[in-house]
Amino acid sequence: MDREQLARRLESLHQAALGGDWGEVEHGLQELDAAKTAAFAQGIRKMASDLYAEMRALQLDSRLARAAAEIPDACSRLDAVIELTEQAATRTLDLVEDSREHIVALQDMADEMAPGAAAEQLVERTATLRKNMSSLYEAQAYQDLSGQIIRRVMTMVGNLDTTLKDMLDLAGLSPATLDEPEDEALLGPAAGRTDNRPAASQDDADALLADLGI
Structure with missing residues (x-):
């Protein structure tokens, strides 16, 4: 119902009210309410149809599906990063604790030595080692915080x-319907490693970050 039709209908209802034809007034009001509801529903349908058409026109469907298929693998790789980092941090802290015991032993040896240049140098170097071990221990304490950030x-x-998959379902698409991408020589940590390569290297880390778009 356009504006002119609405104006004419309202005028007829006004005349019906002046003439005391309340049945016609009630019927007209119900008709106007139904027209408003129908227009709203039509607008919703058009909006949904336009959104679907835009997704198709922009050819985003395959890229969204590809992203939805690759996100779980990216999360798995991030989880592997956290695991490797935690293992490295634990190993480092164990070595720090072991080194502290040796530093204490060296300090005791320096105290028992006769005064002289050698004893003084040993004391100085032992103090430096103790300071370095403390700094290393404190640096590793940030690993837990970085792990929490990555998990968030x-x-x-x-x-x-999840949102991408819901959108794909709405569009009648699914990551499973896509052709599997060709295997690429992806470096970096992966769950269930069965080869004999080192667990991680700088090249592995750089490749992993590149894969994740970082």
């Missing part, structure tokens, strides 16, 4: 993955 990012990415 993984949660956020997981939520994005």
